[in-house]
Amino acid sequence: MGVKVSVVMPVSNPGLTNEAFGACVRSVLEQSLPQEEYEVVFADDGSTDGTRRRLDAIAGHRRNVRVLHLDHTGSAARGRNVGVSVARGEYVYLLNQYDRLEPWALERMYAMAVDADADVLVGRLADGGPPQAAFAENRDRADIVRDHLLGVATPHQLYSREFLEAHQLRFADRPLSEAAFVTKAYLAAKVVAVLGDEICCHLGPAEEEWPDGEALFDGLSAVFDVVEAYTEPGGQRDRVLAHWYRVLGLRRLGGARFLAASPEDRAVLFSFLRRLTLDRFPEDLDVHLPVHLRARAALLRQDRPETLVGLAQASHGTRVSAELRDVRWDQGVLALDLGVEVLAGDGSPLWLTAEGDRLLWNPPAPMSLPRESADVTDAVARSRIDVYVRETETGVMYALPVTTTVDRAVVGGQVRVWATGRARLDASTAALGRPLPSGLWEIHVRMRGVHPGRTRLARPGVPTNCAGALSDAPRRLVVPCWSERGEFGVCVEPRSFSESVALVSSQATVAHQEGHVFVVVPVPYVPPSGGPAAELVLREEEGRGRTMVVPALIEPGVPGRVAGQLVARVPVSRIGGEECLGPGSWRPGLRVDQKDVDLLFGLVVGRGGQARVMPAGARPAPSRLRRLAVRVLGDRRSARAARVVRARRRV
Template structure:
């Protein structure tokens, strides 16, 4: 049987301690596809850090691994081209040296490509916790370049039919490395007969993007090369105009705004601005601006007029766009979790973003004094009509992201001459079908919301309101039946856990909802229990450890009381004796860390218990002054007592655990 897939990996001095490169190599050697059906080609750019020897050692014991020793060029383009030239596979996959494939990736992608008879197969890509890409909303055997937003996937990590690349003579041009990838991909996009998308399986975890600032002249030359490819493989008209608008937006205006502009030195700003302004005058006419979102139209006006100072000021004034997501209710409708949300975009000052009203038209106002857009460019009436919220879930462990259905409406309110816009909706999460018609895998899934508001967009985690009661009722859902519970982080951010690993873990996940009461010289610590099995659950104990002082430990039995399935959670109640004076077997003043012991194993609960003057209170993350030991008189006293510094270090470690980091400047 011939080689089905060749994987080409350009390599350039990753270093002996590069964990990402090691993970890349392991992922290639551990594929579920039989080793005689795929080959791995490492094209080494004359690495001098021991990488060549390491790769040769792998190739010596792996018949399907080859190492090409090339002359140094400093760019991955030649390595990719040479790898393509010697590849034997029916399909070729292009991987970066810090990318990582899932074990089933080659097998799944090859099968999908053959079934679709695809020239290009795009397997699902993920990079950290970046928001989802619309191209992966579902599997497609016939994807469209513009409708399915393939231009948002410009990197080379795709499966290409080798005969297609050879027939079209598609190779990586020797231009700026990032743009070389885009030039290769766009030529393939524009000449392929069939492009397919495999969305329901993560195939590749992308490594971190390069932070190296581009050489201005080389970067502009690379964009010109891409536009020449567009001209060669498209006819004048709407498609070509939209392709040009994409590179104007992503290739020019992205670099001339936001952190890209603000983090550059003044000489770098001037150089890249000069090159891209000249390119704009040469290749990007004003007619393209109608395809841009309004805040980028403002940048385009300043670029064409040569106003670098005002462009920097506009970028600075636009920092801090955020979204406020108010979670109004969480409840179960049989097997589906229902989340009622209200979502609104906020400006840098924290106030709602509004639009100027003039009759039935709405206009955006740039956040820069003395700068006004012409009315046709500032008009966002149609964009506001398309405003919407999107809700998606993200697997904490694997990065898989799925959109979930939302039904709602966009609301408006006029105050004087300004119009405020927000969205309300009801998101429905069915764990049996949320993974593109298939059940969600077990694990914890974060809930995120993204708002498109007509001028800009932003995203955030869905969080409960401070002081509001948080629902944590679990139900048995899906087929087969699995326990599913809504749970809350220390910052009150909502997740959904599918099939917790144990009874104890289900309680830990919702433990930020703990409460305390005092009665007859005792503290009753009450924890919600999402689901109490018919057996009542295993025996449990509460373990409290004092953070400072003598480090005393108190262990008391905990009673589990059932709730109403699907409506009210059960509860775990532990009675702890209280005294103001120190002593064994009872709570005294100080800070205590709680743990749940079930079947001899302990799990840390997601809060702390503070005793002050015989009164107990729950300390959750984010409370003002929580665990501020160093600033307190007690902290100053501890630092001068024997063992006090050790106690302070423990307290500070707990503070880092339970308190969010301060926001960056």
Template sequence: MGVKVSVVVPVAEPGPDDDAFDACVRSLLEQSLPSDEYEVIFADEGCGEATRERLDAVAAVRPNVRVLHLDDAGGHPGRGRNVGLAVARGDYVYLLGQQDRLERVALEMMHRAATETDADILIGRLVRGDNPPPRVFGRNRERADVLADGLLGLPTAHKLFRRAFLDGRGIRFPDIDAGPAEQAFVVRAYLAAKVIAVLADQVCCHLGPAPEAPPEPRAHVAGLRAVLDAIDECTDPGETRDRLYAHWLRTGVLRPLGGRRLLAARPDQRTALLAALRELAAERLPPSLDRHVPVHLRARARLLRAGDLAGLVALAEAGRGAGVRAELRDVSWDDGVLDLDLAVEMVDGAGRPVTFRADGDRLLWVPPLPGLALPPDLADVTGAVGQARMEVYVRDADNGLIFFLPVSGEVCRSREGDRVRLWAVGRARLDVDTAALGRPLPRGEWEVHVRMYSGVQQARTRVAGQRGSRLSCVGILAGRQRRLAIPCWSERRELSVCVEPRSFADSIRLVSPAATALHREGGVFVVLPVPYVPPSGGPPAELVLRQMAARPRDVSVPALVEPGVPGRFPGQLVARVAVRRLPGEGHLTPGLWTPALRVDGAETDLRFLLEVGRSGRTRVQSAGEPGTLAARPSPLARLAARLPGGPWLLRLGRALHDRYLPAPPTTETPK
């Protein structure tokens, strides 16, 4: 049997400690596809001697690995890929970066899907950091449309291409900067392909980090010209070409002229960027395209065409801090499915609800910058607001894998004078049996995120419980496989759902920020929720408290586990601890204490602190509670600083403050 897939990987010098490159190589060597059915082509684009020797050593013991040493590859970022495509023997070719990695079954699953759909291009599901996946990955698609299915939002070359299709059409990487060359290559392929298929229910590739450095303006514009040239070659003038042009007007021209990217640039960089993009817009991107971009970018377009850099900077400043606010109103189990009752609203930088101006039966967007106005035909967002929606998804805290949840609800409006306020309410349902695109949700801790599209902009944030509200942490044995699932809360009261915690003690750790301390009978009862108490009552446990001091002491006391009501109320773990003012064995003294749970001889750290005051009053401090380990020194702290060992203790306190009190959560700023 011949080679089914060739994987081409251009390699620049990865550095001695590049773990991502190591992971990339391992992922390629450990594919489930038989080794005689795929090949790996490393294109050396100027690696150091050690990396070359390493690649050659791999090729020496792996018959399906080849290394191309391209000593003169400098100056042409796409040459490594082009040479790899030229020598590839597979029916299909996959293009990978040196900091990306494939899932073990990726090549096998993508090749099967491509042959079944007779695809020229097969797009396997991609994952990058905590970014939610494009909606195109909502389901498998045998025939995807470039515009209708949003394929332009996937401009990188991480796809399976039929080799005969690329060769027959002469599709190669142009001699420009790597990023624009990749986009031009993909656009040509998209527009020439007869069949583009999408494999959504299998994660295929984990992308490396996106480039942080902003592009050099002239090189960026040269890349955009190459993309527009590719569109011209593959389309006729008309609506389709205009919409394709408008995509790059939005992503390549207007997006760099706003938000954090613009504000972080130096004045000379801003000036050069505006000049280069304005020149391109005047030549290739007429004002008639502005109606195809979101309304908030139409304001940038007007400022761009006027050459108003000060206006662009002021508009970016006015939008700083805007985002989305999510109110979690209830969390409950319904026949084995977790229900999340949510209300979501877009807010400006001051936390005020974003509103629209009513003009008869139309809604008009009002720019946040005073003095900037759009004509009514460009400011009209009536149709777009009609598509406003709320989306909820879960994200694996370890590997970034994301799945959207089904949401039922509605978009609400209220009118005050000539202003209309918009928000969404709905119920998201998490079924651990089907949440992973119809498959069981893998084991792990899954963060819950919400994203809102208002018709103008979109933003996302973590779902968090309201301060002072009771946080549900009831665990159940969910699904057909009866796997333990637990709603749990971070120190910032952000919601996650843990599927199959590692142990009984770990299930308590997850919800331990909800611990309380009660004074009774001359002692302190530390009470922790227990999400799920097994019929056996759980193993014997001890609460271990360790003093944060120059000479730390441990106090260990037995803990009693009391069952709750399955599916309705959690159980609780109760431990009685004595408190005294003077040091001694077996009791707490004034100061800060870190807790752990000891089960079967192993300790599990809990996620709160216990503070004992000089009067013996004891309170639980959540790691995210405002005021914990306050930075302003108390009289006792000032005294401690003068005592032997006191400065060390204060430094320890500050370190713990940084560890247990991270910065407040932020929302994603709309783009």
């Protein structure tokens, strides 16, 4: 039987001890396909770090591994091209040196490609960003526009070698060559299939291309040439051109990097993008752009670079704000009620102008925009919320089902628009129909509509339900929790009782009674047998660095409805002492079975003996004594002076 798949990987000084490179190599050597049915072609770009010897050693005892020793060019394009030219497989898969394949990836992709008779098969990728819409389901016949293939612009795909040779698909040694290669492959292929129900490849870090104005013009022109050569005039061509014009061109005319560039560099970029716009992107295609990019295109045509910079400055900081309004369990599924809105750079709501039954965008900088270009009525109607869970260690993300409602308020002739949504997280099915792996999962929110954007889900200012519940098949504890920065997440199967309490401890409260303070920490889940024996450990952050340990009582709640409580009765006084808390900052921890876990809050005791909870990492306002010392002595000496005064007072 011949070689089914050739994996082509350009390599350039990855470092012998680099863990990501080692994981990449192991992933291609440990595929489920038999060794005689696939090969690995390493195209080494003149590495000088010992990589050549390492790869030669692997090839020495693996008959399906070949190493190409190339002269150094500094470009992955030549390595890919040479590797493809010598590949013997029926299909070719392109990989970078820090990527990682799942063990079954080649076998599954090859089987589906053969069944679909595909020229190109796009296997699901994980890159730490939101899951691409292209991977919503498996597709034997995918459409480049309808199925959002342009969102997968990386060449990490399975290609028929016969198809590559028939169309002479190779990488040009210039900026944006990957976009040109992938676009040509999509448009030239008779069949593009998508394997979306399992992750095939985890992408490693990649530097974003940021060519100068002239190189950008040449690269984007080459992409446009490909589109025009492989499409007929009409809707598909217009949408593909608009996609690349937006992603590779217009988005470079805003944001921190554009504003930080020198006036000369901005002028060059403006000049070349203006030329491209006038030559290749007629105004009637603006309908396929979001409204803030239509404004940039209009300023390019009007030759107004100063206004474009002003627009970028006024728009900088425009963002999506997502608020968690409620958390509750509904028959074993975690329901999240959200409010999501686009905010201007100054934090104010984004207001639209009402004209009859139409809504018009108000540019944040003075400029004239035709009414049809400013019309965002349809974009508002299509607004929706996307919610994802992201594993903190691997960056793998999965989409959650969400229902979205668009709301609006009218004040005079101005309209404020926001979206409310309800996401549902079923830990037993959230990973593409399979259980979420154990670990900590962040919650990310993306808003689609007038001004797309993405953000983390912030905790509301009021206490929120943090009761844990057991998921179905397998039975594991799932805990809604918050990071030290107040960002919402979910932990599947905490490693210990102490960890489950620490995850929600930022919601701790205190109450005072007769010389004592009661510290109350939520407990997401108390086993039916009751919680373990526990102690609250309080460590003084300044002064003498004392440690105080007090017993804690664990009170059960109602699983999936009401969190339990850990209550510790701590003596407190104005002057402190060996057996009570005194003024100062205290760092709490939870001790179970002689093991301590830090909790995500601080405890501050004032001069009057009153205690309050502070967020983790926050520092209390300095006392009057310290403020005076800072003015007189400076910060370091003032800290020592304040400690001396406090020590003398205790004596």
